[in-house]
Amino acid sequence: MRDLLIRGLEGDAHAYRAFLDQLSGHLRSFLMRRLSGIPDEVEDIVQESLLAIHDKRHTYDRSQPMGAWVFAIARYKLVDFFRRREIKDSLCDQVDDERDFFLSTNMDAAEAHRDIMKLLKLLPDRQRIPIVCTKLDGLSVEETVRLTGMTESAIKVGVHRGLKALAKAIRGNHEND
Amino acid sequence: MKTTDLISMLATGIGVEPEISQHRRFGAASVTGIVLASILMLASIHINPEIYSALLSWKFWVKLGFVAAMALVSFNLLSKLSRPGSRINFQLVGLLFPVVAMWLLSALILLKADSPERESLIFGQTWAVCPFLISMLSVPVFISTLWAMREAAPTRLKLTGAVVGLFSGAMGAAVYCFHCPELEAPFISIWYLLGMLIPTAIGALWGEKFLRW
Numbered sequence: 001m002r003d004l005l006i007r008g009l010e011g012d013a014h015a016y017r018a019f020l021d022q023l024s025g026h027l028r029s030f031l032m033r034r035l036s037g038i039p040d041e042v043e044d045i046v047q048e049s050l051l052a053i054h055d056k057r058h059t060y061d062r063s064q065p066m067g068a069w070v071f072a073i074a075r076y077k078l079v080d081f082f083r084r085r086e087i088k089d090s091l092c093d094q095v096d097d098e099r100d101f102f103l104s105t106n107m108d109a110a111e112a113h114r115d116i117m118k119l120l121k122l123l124p125d126r127q128r129i130p131i132v133c134t135k136l137d138g139l140s141v142e143e144t145v146r147l148t149g150m151t152e153s154a155i156k157v158g159v160h161r162g163l164k165a166l167a168k169a170i171r172g173n174h175e176n177d
Numbered sequence: 178m179k180t181t182d183l184i185s186m187l188a189t190g191i192g193v194e195p196e197i198s199q200h201r202r203f204g205a206a207s208v209t210g211i212v213l214a215s216i217l218m219l220a221s222i223h224i225n226p227e228i229y230s231a232l233l234s235w236k237f238w239v240k241l242g243f244v245a246a247m248a249l250v251s252f253n254l255l256s257k258l259s260r261p262g263s264r265i266n267f268q269l270v271g272l273l274f275p276v277v278a279m280w281l282l283s284a285l286i287l288l289k290a291d292s293p294e295r296e297s298l299i300f301g302q303t304w305a306v307c308p309f310l311i312s313m314l315s316v317p318v319f320i321s322t323l324w325a326m327r328e329a330a331p332t333r334l335k336l337t338g339a340v341v342g343l344f345s346g347a348m349g350a351a352v353y354c355f356h357c358p359e360l361e362a363p364f365i366s367i368w369y370l371l372g373m374l375i376p377t378a379i380g381a382l383w384g385e386k387f388l389r390w
Binding site (some may be wrong): 008009010011013014016017020021024028043046047050051052054056057058059060061062064065067068069070071072073075076098114115117119131134135136138139141156159163165 | 178180181183184185186187188189190191192193194195196197259260261262263265329330332389390
């Protein structure tokens with residue numbers, strides 16, 4: 001998995017997709033064990049953690065083990081969720097072992113409550129259009145420049161900020177629950 | 178939305194992610210901060226008119242050395258805290274070394290001094306303003322490093338906020354060295370330290386609010 005992540009950081013989209021696929025299995029199994037009382041929430045937090053790991057992938061130090069890095073982010077997102085639900089004290093103490101994160105995996109990808117496609121519609125054009133073009137339609141940045149007339153840097157910034165805004169929107173929805 | 182769809186969305190059109198050293202990230206932030214802090218110092222409280230004679234005294238370099246050691250250790254801790262899953266116990270203990278060394282030196286100086294001198298060794302002329310001026314000079318580095326930290330991924334928010342505060346306090350104190358007329362180790366080990374601890378406490382209080390992601 002570490003190898004896939006590193007190849008992903010070097011721009012290999014296939015390797016990166018494989019990394020995220022395997023990662024989502026571990027995330028799901030990890031979160032299901034921690035959230036056995038509220039299984040409905042699991043897939044939302046899986047997606048939130050995936051977005052967080054993607055957004056913060058620049059903080060991975062390629063000379064360090066991957067497990068501790070991934071686990072720290074997953075635990076942070078889980079604790080953050082507990083904090084929002086205000087049940088943190090009773091459950092946080094259990095989240096302490098990195099090793100059992102990779103012991104099992106669960107690939108039954110379910111549907112999350114929060115529909116990212118709907119959240120996407122709420123974004124301003126300068127963020128939504130670059131995401132739709134480069135992330136959903138699979139266009140290259142150059143093709144998007146030609147299609148939209150936006151500058152290359154505006155497209156990159158739009159994708160980056162847009163994904164952040166999406167992650168925030170997922171969190172915001174939780175808070176309204 | 179299905180998680181598999183999210184994954185293909187994230188993986189599509191991915192670019193090369195350059196390896197940015199966290200040291201460089203915080204280095205750039207601290208340079209910006211310390212330049213602003215120096216301008217703030219020169220404009221508001223001015224440089225010590227006797228700085229040239231102070232530079233010749235070993236005491237000045239002990240003072241600057243203490244402050245620089247605090248800045249260095251907290252800087253290393255910052256770049257560790259910005260990466261999820263880093264081990265930091267060793268660095269946390271490292272924070273104590275400059276403090277303990279300075280306290281030992283101060284204790285030695287106080288023991289050797291005659292009792293009427295001790296009060297001036299501890300309080301100097303400026304003890305009442307020193308911690309607050311250091312806190313004031315820490316503000317630019319505090320803001321710039323907090324900003325840099327928001328781009329990173331701290332998972333221990335209170336601790337990270339505190340270390341951002343401590344680092345900015347040490348940098349503020351380094352700038353303050355060029356204004357402050359006090360040179361005695363007992364003064365430094367109390368009031369300079371307090372000046373660094375004020376932003377540390379503020380950072381710990383604000384950490385969760387400003388650093389959540």
